Amino acid sequence: MEDKKLDIKAYLDADEKKDLLRLLTAGSVDDGKSTLIGRLLFDSKKLYEDQLQALERDSRRVGNAGAGQIDYALLLDGLKAEREEGITIDVAYRYFSTNQRKFIIADTPGHEQYTRNMITGGSTANLAIILVDARTGVITQTRRHTFLVSLLGIKHIVLAVNKMDLVNFSEEVFTKIKNEYLALTSQLGIEDVTCFPLSALEGDNVVEKSPRTPWFQGTSLLQFLETVPIDRDRNMQDFRFPVQYVLRPNLDFRGFCGKVASGVIRKGDEVVALPSMKKSRVKNIVTYEGELSYAFCPQSICITLEDEIDISRGEMIVRPDNLPNIGRYFQTMLVWMDEEPMDRGKQFFLKHNTNTTRATIDEVCYRVDVNTMEQLPGTDFKLNEIGCVRITTAKTIFFDAYKQNKATGAFILIDPITNNTSAVGMIIRPLEMDDINKADVPTLDLKKLGIGEEHYEAIEKAMKDLARQGLEIVIRRPSPTPNPSSPKWEVGNI
Amino acid sequence: MNYELNLSHLQELEAESIHIIREVAAEFENPVMLYSIGKDSSVMVRLAEKAFAPGKVPFPLMHIDSKWKFREMIEFRDRYAKEHGWNLIVESNMEAFNAGVGPFTHGSKVHTDLMKTKALLDALNKYKFDAAFGGARRDEEKSRAKERIFSFRDQFNQWDPKNQRPELWDIYNSRVHKGESIRVFPLSNWTELDIWQYIRLENIPIVPLYFAKERPCVEIDGNLIMADDDRLPKELVPKIHNRMVRFRTLGCWPLTGAVESNATTIEEIVEEMMTTTKSERTTRVIDFDQEASMEQKKREGYF
Incomplete structure (x- = not known):
């Protein structure tokens, strides 16, 4: 009995130290995406028995799998409306863990009209799994998904060549698809791509290496997911601290709360507040547990400064020798997420970090055909359209290029009438028009x-x-x- | 000097939740934290205390009391709120209660609709809260797996799963018109094991009902129901037996099944959880009322 208690304690002690990998899966209904996820969940033994019993019941009623087979996809399609349509209509989040890591899967649909869901599911992902059917290989949809993944700046891509059982586990078929895909990703500048020959339905190379692909040199998909290094993906160079909330429990304490967007800060470091450019030093990094000597992204902390500086929500604390862009004009990629098409006459709310400002879309530079990645002449965007625009904000914002710093390069546009999130943006670069800075601010x-x-x-x-x-x-x-x-x-x- | 720049999954989840909680405090006029007294609520409440330390949490805690909660829950609630300086609001549907509504007489559906959903909606309207935190997790149930962290509700408090706002990075859209509101789920990405692990590491107090003890139980429709007060129907009283049980979730006592267990520590609970064959919501009678019942309840305004 004593031994047993030690075991569970040892288990919990090890569990406590696991890190977290967020991954996105993209593919169409027919690629077996939900089946693959079901398999990862099932085979990593995290499905409880009663969930399985409910599954068998549902399978008999509406399942799309053959008689007597468990439809893994039903595990994932939670919403009633979707079950009736037989497709996943939105982002569903799934959780599982192994002895190495914890995983959050954002499961998103592959249909064209649901690009916005893939963008939603992928924004926080460390890694994307893109599924293709071994019988059809790289298709238009694969190109679209890969383009979206590169737009979101997801660092690691897995190409899952699924349904290998239907092509007799042919090395030739796999190699042809792999080479075609690598040509595509190198064109997009994606560096880390790993390809796997799978049969999600039969479990080949998902959790264990399959004896049916002796020619395949790699590990199983799950082994790869457990070990791919993600600790270097975060920007630890450029300290950015958007002030989220000012804490004043008494007259002697003025704390600036927020999440470190990027970089590292130490007690005693010299900092500057934007936009006031007032300098001070970090007096303390305060948390519920006590003081920290340093903090880094993505920790949520509270900073106190040596000097009394007035800093409000929406302003930013940075290092004096490493400033972001400070301005109101920038060029950005934009994904239109709203049923209502873009209206350039509208003043949107732009939310960037903790800063909200009015903003207008001044010019559409070009639109991207997500299937061919061609640049088309600029017209106003409709739902799921993507392109490059120029934006002016009413308030000064403090930003970096999305490619260098996701946390300070991303923003959303909110419709002032409907309050919908109309569009999301990834900033490319600042524009040099800031000379009349603030002339129009009352x-x-x-x-x-x-x-x-x-x-x-x-x-x-x-x-x-x-x-x-x-x-x-x-x-x-x-x-x-x-x-x-x-x-x-x-x-x-x- | 070398710095450790990695966070464990729990540290990352904690940072994410604190960020969400602060964002709500900064962007809404009148937020409230809904408190169910369960283990998830206990973690959420601790995260709120952390988010504003060394200051006080700038919003109240609200418990919707269905009047059929376990007595130990109510004692725990009052003691915790007092000891930790929370402004506690307790609201009930007194009209239905005085009319005698309860799970034994009216069934679980009517009871839940009136004593939980309606009581909650009335309370939200009464105080005009524009944001309400809930402790729901996405791994609990299939329809929750698709819900946003900032979940928009129309003026009738309804959720429309087909028309959710896109939610990217950690930028949350908190804009609502008058009468509309946002339900906020800071624990969205936590799993049941994460919750237990966090309670263990942070020494967070929880209601003793989670730990196994001899309790007077009666079997109703395959569920082990604890006779918590004298409102148990008389014909069931002779069937009461003392059983060594604990609860995996807490709700109204006639609607929450106990599980037989010897687990008296968090380690033993986790061990039991890892080897058990039932997921936690199976002890909740309301999930089995009708097909896709949680989604239906969510659409109507229940969490």
């Missing part, structure tokens, strides 16, 4: 307007409410504790 000079000091707080509160709406108004007011010798003026940028 400014309230409280002293000049003759407004009494007793109203300042109310006005600031009202401005903060407006800032939440994405409207930027600069307030000019004397510092609340003026130094008699040199009256200090503070420009609050809320």
Whole structure:
């Protein structure tokens, strides 16, 4: 009995140290994607028996698999509407773990009209599994999925050549598909691609290496997933700390809460606040457990500074020698996610990190044909269309190119009327038009307007409410504790 | 100097959840954290305390009391909220309660609709909350596996699974019109094992009902129901036997089946979980009311 307790404790101690791999699967209904996921879940022994019993019941009623076979896909298609249509209509998240790692699978559909779901499911993925049917090889849809994966900046790709049982596990067929695919990925600049010959239905090379592919030199798919290194995928070079929430439990404590978007910060490091450019040093990195000597992405922390600097949500703390782009104009890839087509006359809300601002799409540079990856002349985008645009924001934002830094290069556009997430963007580069910076941002000079000091707080509160709406108004007011010798003026940028 | 720059899966999940909780506090006017007193709620509440340490959590905790909860749950709730300085709101559908609605007389569906779903919707309307945290996990149930972390609800609190907002990276769309709201699930990516592991590592207090003990039980429709108070129908009273049981989930006592168990520590619970043949929601009577029943309940506004 004592021994047994030690065993489970040892198990939990080991489990505690596992890391997390988020993966995306893409393929059509016919490629056996849901079957592959079902197999990974089933064979890694994480399916509970009663879920299996429910499955057998459902299989008899609506299953698409042959008589007497378990339809693994039913495990995944949770929603009633989908079952009736026989397809997965949205992103479904699945969880399993092995002795090496924990996994989150985002299962997304392959149909063209559901590009937006694949984009949704893939945005946080470390790795993408793209399925092809061994009988058809690389098809238009494969190209589309691969383009989307490269657009999202997913670092590792697995090509799962499925249904090898239907081509007699032919090495020739596999090699031909593999070479065709590698030509495609090298064209897109994707470096880490690994190909596997599989039969998800019969389990070949999924969890164990199959004796039916003696010519295949690689490991099984699961062994690969368990060991692929992902710890170098995060940007640990450029410290970016978007302030999410300002914590003021008492007058002596002003903490800036947020998630480290990228990079590392240590106690004592010199930092600068954007956009005020005020410098200070990190006094403490505070957490519930106590102070940390350093923190890194993607930790959620609270920073206190040596000096009293006014920093609000939406502003950013960085290192003085490593600044992001600071501006209001940029060129970006954009994926249209809304049934309602793009309207360039509209002012959208742009949410970037913790910063929300009004924004307009000034120009469509080009649209991409996701099947051929050709650039087409720019027209307004419709649902699931992708292309390159130029955007102007009302407030200054602090950004990097998505390719260098996902966390500070990504944004969403929200329709101001419907509140839908209309589009999502991956920033390419800043544009050099910032010379008239802020000329069109209204400014309230409280002293000049003759407004009494007793109203300042109310006005600031009202401005903060407006800032939440994405409207930027600069307030000019004397510092609340003026130094008699040199009256200090503070420009609050809320 | 060398830095360890890797997070374990639990540290990564914790960071993600804290980020979600802070985002809601920053972007909504009037959020609330729904508290079921279960193990997942206990983890969520601790994450909220962590998110705002050393300050106080800037939103209240709300429990929808169906009036049929285990007595130990209510004691635990009141003690925890007091000890940790939470502003606790308790709401019930008193109209239905006074009319005598209960699971034994009205069945699980009517009871759940009135004492849980309606009570919750009335409470959300009463306080005009624009965001409500829930402790649901995606690995619990199939329809939950597809729900967003920020899950939009229309003015009738309904979920439309076919029309969910795209949700990318860690950028959450929190914009709603008046009357609409967002349900927020900070534990979306946690699994049952992650929850237990976290409770173990962080020493998070949980209701003692999760641990095995001799309890008075009666078998109803294949479920082991604990006779928690004197509202058990009289004809069932002679059938009560003391059994060594624990609960894998907590809800209304007549609707929550116990499992026979000797697990008295978290390690033993996990061990039992790893070797068990039933997933946790099988002890919930309401999931089996009708086909796709959880999805139906979610559409209607239940979590």
